[in-house]
Amino acid sequence: MIIHIEPHADTPIYTQLTKQIIEGIARGYMRPGDSLPSVRALAGDLGVNMHTVNKSYHELEKRGIIRIIPKSGAVIQAPVVVTQDSHHYEHITDELKSAIAEALVLGIQTEQVEELVTSIIQDLHAEAEKK
């Protein structure tokens, strides 16, 4: 799976990395049980500071996407049932709320937002099913 980083962009490098790894898993490029490269290896490949990659991996662990096992690396977690009282659910709600609120403020219609959500899910699934 290819990671694209834009060092001059406004989004910090660690956030770009986190987002792309999550998207890669959603698209089925990587599966639960697969390992991510070591922090040193990925930092070396990208030529970025090890702290940057480390920060991204800890962010992914906090969000329940990977598990960092000392000495053996970062492993992608299998999806679990997320109940409404879990903090992951709360986090997703927050993220969606701010994106949807922005859309509504900009004047995007409710149906358009719903269509958009459906098409994004379809797009992510389409490739995952091909794998």
Add this chain to the structure above:
Amino acid sequence: MEMTILFIISFFLAIMETAIPYLIKRTVVFGVTIPDENTRDRRLLGFKKQYSIIVSCFSLVVLVGFWVWGMQANPVDGQLFLVGIALPFAIMFVSLACYVYFHARTSQLKRAEKWGEDSRQVKISDLSVRSQDEMLPWYMYLFPMLVTLGVIIYTVLQYPSLPDQIPTHWGPNGQPDAFTPKSPASAISTLLILLVMQAMFLMINETTKRSGIKLSATRTTASRIRQLTLRKYTSWFMFITSILITMLFSFLQLSTIHEGMFGEGVMLIVPFVFLLVVLGGTVVFAVKVGRAGEDIGSESVAGMADFDEDQYWKGGLFYFNKNDPSIFVEKRFGVGMTLNFANPKGYLLVLGPIVLILVVSFVI
């Protein structure tokens, strides 16, 4: 014989220096990053051609001069040796001077033409590339070290039959020409130096393996092939070199233990064959790596360019990037690896063995 060896070394160096612009990846010209779509610019191709013409003409003149002088003037050995050693340095100096000139010209051209300035700069990485890495595992490097230990044990067992003067240096005729009095330490000092070199190869292999695999955003497939080829062949080249020096040193040690075991002809030919094989191996390495991935066409996306790393390359030659944890990175001008000079571990890796070898040769 001495003249032939000196001539071959300089001749070989001249060919390598001449070919460099055509063996390095095409997106870096004289140490300057050039966007893929501009690499076929007429002026850049002209710079490369001029560089090769100047270096090859200069080399030809000094090499022919050296040969004629050596044949006609019958210089004494010391003179011949001094001139023969100065020759490769002269070729390297002229190549470096040409490099500095064309590096400046290329930088100027890049600024004047504003190449790559309106592109989005991207860094990429392939999360699965390490599973395709074919570098040798570290324990392969233990085999030549075991051979060395075997020869040390054999020397200890044969200690009483060793001569009173232990050779420490061999002349171009293959015969020892410098000696040190026999002692348990001096009997194995060359083998200790050998062990240090073998350990150095092992360490370089491991640190190279831990260094980054740099991919190009605009030439992903080509750069992946080149990086993997470079790593694989660097690893094999060091392994074979380690085996060859082990054979050479063991051979010299055996010829010390059993004086007269090998005839004069063998003593003359073995170091010579060693030299030829190492030089030949270097050519194979340079050509294999230099051509890896070059037949793959451009996959560049409009408006997207590789992250411009020129700021980290001092003079286009020395890599200083304290963010990058890699200790070794691919050279910009030349085929092979160079140090990340911002990483203190790299200095330790290169200077440590040199200090150890000096200690062994002066203290013992």
